[in-house]
Amino acid sequence: MADMGLLGIVISETCGGIGGSDIDAAVVAEELGRSLLPVPFIETCVMVPSLLESGDITEETQDILSAIVRGTATIAIGGNTALAPYRDPNSTLKLNSDGSVSGEVSLVMHGAHADFLLLTFGSDAQTRCVLVSSDSGYDVDKQTANDPALRPATIKLNNTPCTALTGLRKDDLERARLRGVAALSALQAGAARAIFEITIDYLKTRYQFGRPIGSFQALKHIAADLFLEVESATSAAHAAANALASADPLAAKSVALAGFICNDAFRDVSAQAIQLHGGIAYTREHVAHLYWRRARATLSMLGDSDTHRETYLGAWETAA
């Protein structure tokens, strides 16, 4: 991906990236979703660059951005704020008076292997973001995930040196979160479409009662309804990316919409995919369960559907 420049898709050209928009990020995320590649693209290539480029630019942040572009820096995000992909409410992270960081945080996706951790903690009113290099010494306990491709970890820090990100306004944090949700939505839309296509192919080729099972109306009607979910997810994800790329003042509303439409579509399409396949999809050899597991794993990433729905309705109330 680094060779194709895809890792620097939203990073500005001055930092070695392509300088693309959220629409470009969505295209990449959709493909990653299709292939279920377990990489921290959203964190490393969308959210962290968004934060680094909107805060104070230092030599260190420049270096990290170039390393992201080259593919030599992967970054995991953990913490207890809305910026954490998987919010750990029990996180005990705190900043020490000497500027180092201590405490424990779980649910840090890719935390065991990342070159940097971006830790985010404090309150939503006063969110702290610090960068920790994997060289600086902390303990890692791997956690077991239901999706075998995902590797969350508990990180234990004890007076670990870190770099606090400075110059970040509240809006910058919110924008990084929105961009993360938009990219995640695209990823889910791509994944939902992939498992949907796999399922439709199966309906055409599996025979029972002397005919393809796809000729049974009970299955056809489920397929038609799922198709609506798949297309709606794509539309919502594209609209969110467009809204961010064009700095639409209602972008947060579009992103919230995509947040729950894509969450729910991926969940429902991947769940029905197993049912429509029958026994074969109950085996680990078949791919259906991988989509299903990934869907379940992304349901709570960067906010669950109910939270997005509440945000969306709130935006309607203030807009009208």
Add this chain to the structure above:
Amino acid sequence: MSQFDQDTSPEALRVAVLSWLDTHWDGENRRPLTEPAYDRRHWRQQVLAAGLAVPSWPPEWFGLGMTSAQCKVIEKAFAERNAPGTGLDRYHLGAITVFKAGSDALKREMLPELLTGPICCLLYSEPNAGSDLAGIRTRAEQDGDQYVINGQKVWTSNAREADYGMLLARTDWDAPKHRGITFFLFPMRQAGVEIRPINQITGESEFNEIFIENARVPERFIIGNLNEGWGSFQTAIAYERLIMGQGITGRRRNSPTRSRPPLLELAEKTHKLSDPVVRQRLAQALAYREVNSLNNERAMTEMMTKGSMSLMSLSKLAMSRIQHGEAAIATDLLGPEALLDGPDNSDAANTNFDAAKAYMNSIGGGTDQIQRNIIAEKVLGLPKEHEPDKGIAFREVKSGTGPRTAG
């Protein structure tokens, strides 16, 4: 040559249309400037002559060859001046079908007529041919350069107001069911056409039963070719579903257009806007509507760039979920009040009306089940079910509640 240039900028086009309207239309009194009162036919003739009735059609066929974006500019300008008469290329099913499927001679003869006044109704469904529409048994028999029509139609919306009906009738009883049908532009106002209104669950009676006895239609009013009516009909039904998917069948006609979604207002009025469960349902309902218009936008682009209708096919089905869903939420918001009705209880009356009207979308124009069949088979390519009547001469096919009496 027209004064509206295809290559003009949107802003220049808007200005040109507004200035045309300002020399022809009195928006305040809703009448043409040259006339004491609004006369639909006269006004439409002026709009048509300017190319503005069907701006997307080519100049040689009454239009201006405009793109759909340009048509939107024109429609907005008309709305700004409170003027009717444009956009018939999107809404006039009869004219659209004749334009897309008719012969040049029919187009030349009938389009100026259709586009300036007459209402067209849809003479498709029959008592024994609903979802299985290709099973119609209204017959058309040739008599010189005319066809004589006999049969019964049902659920025909707006038949009493209509001057023409788009009629599906059987012309060959020995061909399999889809291949013996002809599509006619049928003059409604003649002896032999009896129209009986049907009372609907909404309290309205828009649709009717039609009894046709020895009525006549000129041969030149065949839309497309003899016995190939099923193909021409596909054009008409595709546009009908497209229009339904935009959701224009939804609300009671005279409900004001508000900027705030009506459901939000009702939730506020019933003091339930802070209930978290209600809020989740409201958000989902608003989302279905927004996502449907996003899908429609993508569908438009897809249709223009790839000529593909696959996304378009989803919107009518989506609209059923929207309309039934919103009515269900409104009913719950009202609680026991929803059992009331009548002018003294307008919230309840509106909600009950919407709950009933939602069936127009989920039954009319092909039921949701038929839409799902179509999406699954035509778009997703799933195999058809066993069709016992496939390839069999129509007179041998069973229908309704038993074998068909032969033609």
